Amino acid sequence: MLDGQHHIQIQYSAGYTAGSFFLPICVVCIAFYLLSLSEKVNIIRIAVVGFLTGAAVCGMHYLGQGGIANYYVSYEWPYVVGSAFIAVAAATVALGVFFYLKHNWAYNWWKRGLCAALLAASVSGMHWVATMGTVYRHRSEARKGGGLGRQDTVVIVLCLALGCCVALVTLAVIGQRMRARSAERAQQVVLASVIFDKEAKLLVTPEGRLPSRKIAKTYLEQTYDEFFDMDHPVFAWLYRASYHWAGVVDLIPKMKAHTRTTREAKFSRQWMDDATSGRTAVNGEEDQVDFGTTFKELFCVAASELAELTQEPLENLGVLFESIMYTGTVNRPRKKRLFSKALDNNSLGNAEQGPTDSSFGRGQLLFLVRQASKQEAMRLQAAGFNFAALSNIVPSLANSMEVSPRELSGQLHQIQRNLSSESMLEPGVHIACYALRPRFHGRWDVLVNKEHKSLLPAVRLTQNNLSSWQMDVIQKLDNLTVSECYLYLQAWISHAEGEEGLFLSKMDGAISSLAGQIDHPLFQDARFLARPFSIPCQSSDSSRDGPKATMIMFRVIADTHYSIPPNGRFEFGSFRLFRAQQHVYARSPDHEAFARQAHMDFAALSEAKATSSITSGRSSPRRLSSVAPASPIGSTVGQSEQEPPARSSQTTVSDAHPPSTNASRGHKTHAYLGGSNVRRGPSVDVNEVSETGRIVKSGPYGAHRNSVALAETDTFADEVMLLMMEERRQKSVKALSS
DSSP: OGGGOGGGSOOBOHHHHHHHHHHHHHHHHHHHHHHTTOSSOOHHHHHHHHHHHHHHHHHHHHHHHHTBSSEEEEEOHHHHHHHHHHHHHHHHHHHHHHHHHHHTTOOOHHHHHHHHHHHHHHHHHHHHHHHHTEEEEEOTTOOTTSSBOHHHHHHHHHHHHHHHHHHHHHHHHHHHHHHHHHHHHTTSEEEEEEEEOTTSOEEEOTTSOOOEEEEESOOOOSSTTOOOSTTSHHHHHHHHHHTOGGGTGGGHHHHHHHHHHHHHTTHHHHHHHTTTTTEEEETTEEEEOOHHHHHHHHHHHHHHHHHHHTTOOGGGSOEEOSOOEEEOOSSOOHHHHHHHHHHHTOGGGSTTTOOOOTTTTOEEEEEEEEEOOHHHHHHHHHTTOEEEOHHHHHHHHHHHHTSOHHHHHHHHHHHHHHHHSOOSOOSSEEEEEEEEEEOGGGOEEEEEESSOTTOOSEEEEESSOOOHHHHHHHHTTTTOBHHHHHHHHHHHHTTOOHHHHHHHHHHHHHHHHHHHHHOSGGGGGOEEEEEEEEEEOOOOOOSSSOOEEEEEEEEEEOOTTOOOOTTSSEEEEEHHHHHHHTTOSTTOTHHHHHHHHHHHHHHHHHHHHHHHHHHTTTSOHHHHTTOOOOOOTTTOSSOOOSOOOOOOSSOEEOSOOOSSEEGGGTEEOOGGGOSOSSOOOOOEEOTTBOTTSBBOSOOTTOOOTTOBOOOOOOOHHHHHHHHHHHHHHHHHHHHHHO
């Protein structure tokens, strides 16, 4: 002012200036804290926060004005009222819109920018209006140097501006690192928690991500035809473990210690260096790699860490969803895209060799899913998590996972429908279709419900159990095709009366309804199986032995080229997974057998490692390579259809999958589960298991002394499969003999 004369320039008091700087910071922090007490956007709370923010801006301005050391300051009240109104109104609108968008996870960068611009306009507008209504009169008695001069003010402002720039750059670097970590995780095998509340909103972290933990960088396949998917035996083991966490929870501390020990010993580096040869070093010697067992440990440890993150007991964490999502499929580097394209065009991926690994270079996402009650949702919100509508959160989630929003939305909606609907049949008698389809490498698919892959296509025939005369009626339809059943029933109905005629009409109607649901020529080739199977069903009874439903069915083996029926209600899914799902219903006696088998397997693992350590000084590497852990049915890495060796005084636990019962392992194994998925692992003599299946020696993983390996019961899936395989064998023998 006045050509820069020094005594005329405005000087500010350091104390007032500092006070005007910290005042809005403190007040706005308190206001934001009040607004964050609840996830719901409340108009009254928004109004209070807007008023506090506007008052803080006004206080900042007038406190700074009060710190002018060499001028008297007077204000015109209309401008004071106008500036306060601008500050409060604009701040209320800006914060209200921002928190509303934040609550609905719809605050894109340009929306946040508009809110910030509106808030900045409220601050600037308030200052300009207030300044226009301010009168300054020079104070001749002001002491020289009594306040901050223009140069001092410029220095302070520059320091503050540079500090803000440094803070912004730091936040940008942190954000970039988080995005890079998210992109890296999209290329790994990750376990995520999917929790829906009663309003079908999804649980997310404050950053808008699914709570997740890394299992491994990748699943190390040991043969060309092995691929970790829903049909993999390890996935079936993980699926069953998630339905009975209580059976493995006491193993997790030992698993953590084991993984920590191997990490400290740089086991993973040796593993990756020798992955191509399938061998690694243990105690200075070479041993066969069993990554399937290691992956089970990593999965359980990741689940435990996820439970700690969500502050949930492991038993309440949820169950494994019946599908794997492949991540890292979009925004991939150009070099990787070109390399993947070259692999897709490779001649080895033809029909004779089977499907190739189409997800090369991608990650895999496994979901632990459950639905939270109202009280659980409130507790999770108090722990810092948020619930968001799928339509609002899917775009940001898809971007972090590097998947298409449409694919992610479909997967999450399927999970939500799966949780909200019943996955078991109603009590009564049901007519089902048991359709198998062979796959490459000895695998099988089964026709299942698209929403619940544990259910076959089925129609309820009656609510009551079958009487003896109704069973006689059903027996007369045995081994007839669908069209033959139609003709037989129509002819019978024409002269039947009373209850018999009503039952025959229900049979005819149920078969017609089932054919309409499947809507595929495949069903017309099916033959009736007049054998009732007792299966678990929906029940409100909490007793161990709940009610059972009765199932009779048509069975058929489709050709390999048969595709999914066009109506979209059913699809061909993994038979191995379907078989595992028949063991995991509520109060299943197989849970205890599975838990006991898991303890035996990991006890055998630790015992085998101890044996390797003891004998390393007196045995050759060739002898040591014959030691490997045992694995339960449906999860064994290294299968074989060979018959087991003759039982001796020492029970041999092998990786074979014979079609007979292995009592020492506590369950039955079947050859129809497929050929070798991975390289056949060697066997191990477990001295602590006697011929009666009783453990006489305890291992570090907690196998209990004198515990008995319980045998799992065969499900209807096993029995019908064995029947169909026998029919197929007899048909082949008959064709060859003719």
